[in-house]
Amino acid sequence: MAEAAELEELRLQSPLIHELRQEVLISLCEILDVGDLWTEIAPIMPGIKSIDVDGCRKHSDQGQGSPSAFLLRIWASKGFCIVDLYNLFAMSRLVRCMQLMRNEVDSRFHFLEEYCTANTPRSADVHIRPQSSILATAGTSHTPSSARGHAPIQTPTSKVGGGSTILSSTNPSAIQGNVTKDDVSMFAGMKNTPSVTYAELMEATDDFDATHIIGKGGYGVVYRGMWKQLEVAVKRLSVNSRRSNGDAQREEAERLKQSLQELNILAMFRHDNILPVYGYSLDGPEPCLVYQFMANGSLDDRLQCRKAAPPLSWKQKARIAKGSAMGLLFLHEISRVPLIHGDVKTANILLDKHLEPKLGDFGLSREGASEADIDEKTVLIASHIKGTLAYLPPEFVQSKILTIKLDVYAFGVVLLEMASGLRAYLDSRRPTSLVDFAVDLEKKTRSQMGGGEETKEVKIKKKIWDEAKDKRTPGDEIDVFWTLWSTGMKCAHQDRFKRPKFTDIVDDLKMDYWGSD
Numbered sequence: 222m223a224e225a226a227e228l229e230e231l232r233l234q235s236p237l238i239h240e241l242r243q244e245v246l247i248s249l250c251e252i253l254d255v256g257d258l259w260t261e262i263a264p265i266m267p268g269i270k271s272i273d274v275d276g277c278r279k280h281s282d283q284g285q286g287s288p289s290a291f292l293l294r295i296w297a298s299k300g301f302c303i304v305d306l307y308n309l310f311a312m313s314r315l316v317r318c319m320q321l322m323r324n325e326v327d328s329r330f331h332f333l334e335e336y337c338t339a340n341t342p343r344s345a346d347v348h349i350r351p352q353s354s355i356l357a358t359a360g361t362s363h364t365p366s367s368a369r370g371h372a373p374i375q376t377p378t379s380k381v382g383g384g385s386t387i388l389s390s391t392n393p394s395a396i397q398g399n400v401t402k403d404d405v406s407m408f409a410g411m412k413n414t415p416s417v418t419y420a421e422l423m424e425a426t427d428d429f430d431a432t433h434i435i436g437k438g439g440y441g442v443v444y445r446g447m448w449k450q451l452e453v454a455v456k457r458l459s460v461n462s463r464r465s466n467g468d469a470q471r472e473e474a475e476r477l478k479q480s481l482q483e484l485n486i487l488a489m490f491r492h493d494n495i496l497p498v499y500g501y502s503l504d505g506p507e508p509c510l511v512y513q514f515m516a517n518g519s520l521d522d523r524l525q526c527r528k529a530a531p532p533l534s535w536k537q538k539a540r541i542a543k544g545s546a547m548g549l550l551f552l553h554e555i556s557r558v559p560l561i562h563g564d565v566k567t568a569n570i571l572l573d574k575h576l577e578p579k580l581g582d583f584g585l586s587r588e589g590a591s592e593a594d595i596d597e598k599t600v601l602i603a604s605h606i607k608g609t610l611a612y613l614p615p616e617f618v619q620s621k622i623l624t625i626k627l628d629v630y631a632f633g634v635v636l637l638e639m640a641s642g643l644r645a646y647l648d649s650r651r652p653t654s655l656v657d658f659a660v661d662l663e664k665k666t667r668s669q670m671g672g673g674e675e676t677k678e679v680k681i682k683k684k685i686w687d688e689a690k691d692k693r694t695p696g697d698e699i700d701v702f703w704t705l706w707s708t709g710m711k712c713a714h715q716d717r718f719k720r721p722k723f724t725d726i727v728d729d730l731k732m733d734y735w736g737s738d
């Protein structure tokens with residue numbers, strides 16, 4: 222692999238974007254126009270302002286052509302070069318775009334594509350749009366090629382922070398000096414995510430006006446706002462400077478750490494079913510994270526029909542279940558060491574304007590073991606993960622054993638909630654836990670039913686549908702109910718070795734309900 226100085230020299234020699242071959246440009250724009258993908262790269266393009274994004278939208282709305290072509294033209298006019306564009310696609314892990322540009326850049330940059338390809342999930346079913354790069358140019362200090370003032374390309378061997386050398390955000394073992402692995406992985410996420418000023422966020426939310434509040438979580442308040450012509454959700458982390466005792470300070474440091482952890486994870490992995498993070502702000506009185514706005518709130522809100530929302534249909538539930546499973550499959554399969562979400566629950570599945578689910582809240586995520594790779598001895602014993610109790614499996618509650626099957630169990634609870642509309646935990650119910658409730662119901666129903674195996678199964682399905690279906694859900698799609706219920710039961714099995722993996726769960730959830738309602 223080329224050295225940093227050599228790559229920088231090559232970059233200085235790279236032709237400018239407006240010299241890109243026409244056919245390559247057209248093909249790139251075709252990709253970026255689909256699903257408004259260009260709006261996701263615009264926030265990380267140095268020099269692109271909200272007025273530019275607005276201009277691209279207007280250009281397209283007025284039928285004047287591709288918004289992506291317009292965006293690239295604006296960026297080109299600022300003097301950025303072809304290597305900058307290739308690098309931008311690497312940061313967004315837009316591998317198809319990189320492949321189109323393969324012959325436009327010096328082969329010594331191809332390691333970027335190999336890096337991105339090597340980190341794509343193994344399952345062909347997963348549509349990847351991750352954002353990360355071992356070249357980090359998303360910072361606001363980046364200067365264009367033509368100005369001959371390139372920001373130094375940070376190669377896997379470049380220096381960061383106080384002179385500590387990192388190989389890459391994915392190879393923390395190569396850290397030298399006194400920077401810890403955690404410090405570097407935290408830094409890696411921030412490095413790949415644009416910083417936003419607190420002033421910009423105040424403007425975006427009318428000074429964090431109460432009318433902009435869309436939710437409150439354990440770590441702070443979430444506001445709706447407009448930033449760079451994008452609808453965003455701004456999570457303002459609560460910081461209480463008056464609390465000065467050691468425990469409170471430790472608690473706040475932990476919150477910040479978890480939020481930066483979340484930022485790190487979200488910035489590294491982009492996928493249709495993972496909540497996109499646009500930026501962060503650390504220059505104000507409270508740290509803030511900026512996410513894509515999810516117009517339909519959380520799955521929890523929708524299942525409970527909060528804010529006067531209509532109930533979800535069975536078809537919508539089928540699509541949400543599958544999309545969420547795809548997001549989790551991606552996390553578990555993206556790299557050799559699976560990433561455990563750690564806090565899968567209906568409140569952490571957010572729904573965009575098309576009801577496409579996106580996993581959020583990665584504050585508790587960590588790398589962990591997959592059952593296939595480990596023996597019992599190497600299972601991670603986690604002392605500090607604090608998922609939501611009703612979603613935690615027995616092996617974790619009792620012995621703090623942490624494997625990918627923790628997410629599988631939690632997802633099982635989510636599926637049972639979707640099927641039944643019942644809460645994961647209810648004080649006034651016996652049993653209080655939804656999983657125990659569902660197990661009891663199945664046991665009772667199975668013992669009551671007679672007949673041959675086939676008729677018995679049909680009768681059981683019908684009886685459980687009558688007893689446990691979500692009464693608010695319109696329609697009689699018993700097959701969707703049963704798929705959610707039975708897959709949920711398998712996932713929430715007490716024995717983690719009997720729980721399926723997400724490849725199988727996605728297969729189980731492949732219901733033919735992808736059409737519109």
Ligand SMILES: Nc1ncnc2c1ncn2[C@@H]1O[C@H](COP(=O)(O)OP(=O)(O)OP(=O)(O)O)[C@@H](O)[C@H]1O
Binds near residue numbers: 439496
């Ligand atoms: N990107 C988003 N778009 C729209 N609404 C959001 C977004 N992120 C969060 N919300 C809303 O804000 C609420 C609070 O979110 P937050 O992530 O802070 O907390 P939580 O997940 O509900 O709780 P906790 O973090 O304590 O587990 C959510 O339930 C949801 O209604």
